[in-house]
Amino acid sequence: MSGQFTLHPDRLFPADPATRAIARELHAGIANLPIISPHGHTDPAWFAENQPFPDPASLFIIPDHYVLRMLYSQGIGLDELGVPRLDGGPVETDKRKIWRILAENFHVYRGTPSYLWLTHAFQTVFGITEVPSKDNADRLYDIIAEALEKPEFRPRALYERFNIEVIATTEGPLDDLRHHRKIRESGWKGRVISAFRPDPVVDPDVPGFADNLQALGRLTGQDTATYRGYLQALADRRRYFMEVGGATSTDHGHPTARTADLQDEDAAALYDRVRQGGALADDAELFRAQMLTEMARMSTVDGLVMQIHAGPRRDHNPEIFSVFGKDKGGDMPGPTGYVDELRPLLARFGNRADLTVILFTLDETAYARELAPLAGHYPALRLGPAWWFHDSPEGMRRYREQMTETAGFYNTVGFNDDTRAFLSIPARHDVARRADCAFLARLVAEHRLGLDEAREVAHDLAYRLAKTAYRL
Structure with missing residues (x-):
């Protein structure tokens, strides 16, 4: 037999009637705000072709x-x-x-x-x-x-129906961005931008890494057989993504948050080792670490916001990966450190208020111990929302409880949906807005925050912080 479900108007609000009434009032003020979707994985072809x-x-x-x-x-x-x-x-x-x-x-x-x-x-x-x-x-x-x-x-009609103001897709460095170009040339008013994901040419463990470096050289006309030419090729592609894809951010999906700041000659020697293939695990990790710092340096030049999605243990199920490939549900969270790992990058760039580095984690044990103190000090750092396995009502509650006392609300960047499932975008933002209103309502009920302040924070979390952080 089939049952009925209902989207209860008080879903995810506190059970206590007085606190629930506050959450209800807060949510009423933000429920219909436009959606800012600054990072995700929807297919730009949907919006370029607008096919059913x-x-x-x-x-x-x-x-x-x-x-x-x-x-x-x-x-x-x-x-x-x-x-x-x-x-x-x-x-x-x-x-x-x-x-x-x-x-x-x-x-x-x-x-x-x-x-x-x-x-x-x-x-x-x-x-x-x-x-x-x-x-x-x-x-x-x-x-x-x-x-x-x-x-x-159709995709464009749903984009407008969902009240999306801007949505960012994510493309690799070798993508020609033809779909983004077609969207821009179509005259449609929807704003679909790209984000630069350089992993295929900065992670030596990615299959085909050496071939990707050669393709990067052909695309840019730079000599990627040299470290200097390689860095210039990356800078060229970042500019291309900004010009053709409207990109405002980069994204880095590394297994750890480790960074490094090598001398030029040491970095060049390391690049030569990984470029030739068969890099040792230590060399691969050190190269990824060095490239996070290099990407931060480039962001101080071109202004792209930097996202670090650290911690996933990719393709944990070897059978699924070998038969069906990546992104089939086999990735797992892993313990991830930040204080020591980010120190080389932060020693060089962390005090710059003109740089924005957004940190994400799958390791909730790092919330209060590492992430909140870091973001509560360094001007360059902001905290991304509860992510992936923790993109849930309970995950959002734990995030706010552990992050807010040390980092506050204004060292976070609101919410992003980070999804491939287009129709889930309004639902995800609805859950995030309700979860934040529930948290704020408790602060008001406990006389830790005024109601007018909570209204302003709710608006900022739902809309302004993401728009500002991602320079949209």
């Missing part, structure tokens, strides 16, 4: 690693979910069958943020209030599929 999304499974299941990993944890193979194999081998292609798997197993998402995001999208975008199940799977599939054929459900 193909089907419900391709929209909600196949590209969403949150959805995939939960189903996989229940023993459902990724091939059954239509995820393409690297070798082109057979996988399920009947999208209705794939959707049925989600519907029949929807109960496994109870209590997770995915449940909040999916039900929000079902109701607000498609008017669905039935919990997906075996009994209604085909009917819900037809409702969504028929809606996707209508003009008002």
Whole structure:
């Protein structure tokens, strides 16, 4: 049997009636603010081509690693979910069958943020209030599929319907940004910008690293066989991303937050070793560390905001990675240090107020011990929101509780959704705004913050801080 769900107007607010009333009032003042989405992984081709999304499974299941990993944890193979194999081998292609798997197993998402995001999208975008199940799977599939054929459900129309002011995608350094160019030339008023993700040419552990360096040289006309030419090529690509993609930020997905500040000759010698392939693990880590400092130096020149997403242990499941590739739900959090690791970069650039370095972590034990004290001191540092595995109501609460006393609100950057799932963007921002209002309401109820101050902070967390931090 199928049940009903409801998006309760007081969802995620405190249970205490007096505090809940404050949260409700705070949220009413920010609920309809435009969405600033300064970092994410939606496909710019959606907005360039503005073609209909193909089907419900391709929209909600196949590209969403949150959805995939939960189903996989229940023993459902990724091939059954239509995820393409690297070798082109057979996988399920009947999208209705794939959707049925989600519907029949929807109960496994109870209590997770995915449940909040999916039900929000079902109701607000498609008017669905039935919990997906075996009994209604085909009917819900037809409702969504028929809606996707209508003009008002195309990517640009949804962008406008969601009240998005700006959305940033993320592209690698070898991307020609053709989709961003097409968006700009189309005359559409939506603002879709890129972010520069140089990992393929700064991380020696990335497959094809040596070939990527050669491709970087061909793209820029620089001699990437030399360290000087390599750095110039990176600077050239950053400018290209700013000019063609409207980029205002870079993004660095390193396994650690380690930085280094080598002498030029030592850095050049290290580059020669990693460029030739087969770099030792210590050399690869030292090179990534050096390049974080080099990227900070370049940001002092071109003004790009620097994001460091440190800590994920990528591709923990070797079988999934070898068969299906990256970003299929097999990444895991790991312990991550910041105080010692960032010291070389901060010794050189941390006191500069014209540089913005935004730190993200998957290691919550670093919140009060390392991240909040660092951001509460260095002018260059800001704290990114609760990220990935902690992008959840409880994760957001823990983040605010542990960060605020030392870093305050104004050394953070509000919220970003960091998603590939386009229809989850309004839901994610709704959850973040409600979670922040719940936290602020408690401060007001405990007479630690005035109501007018809380109103201003709520607005800043929902809108202004992200817009300012990312120079949008």
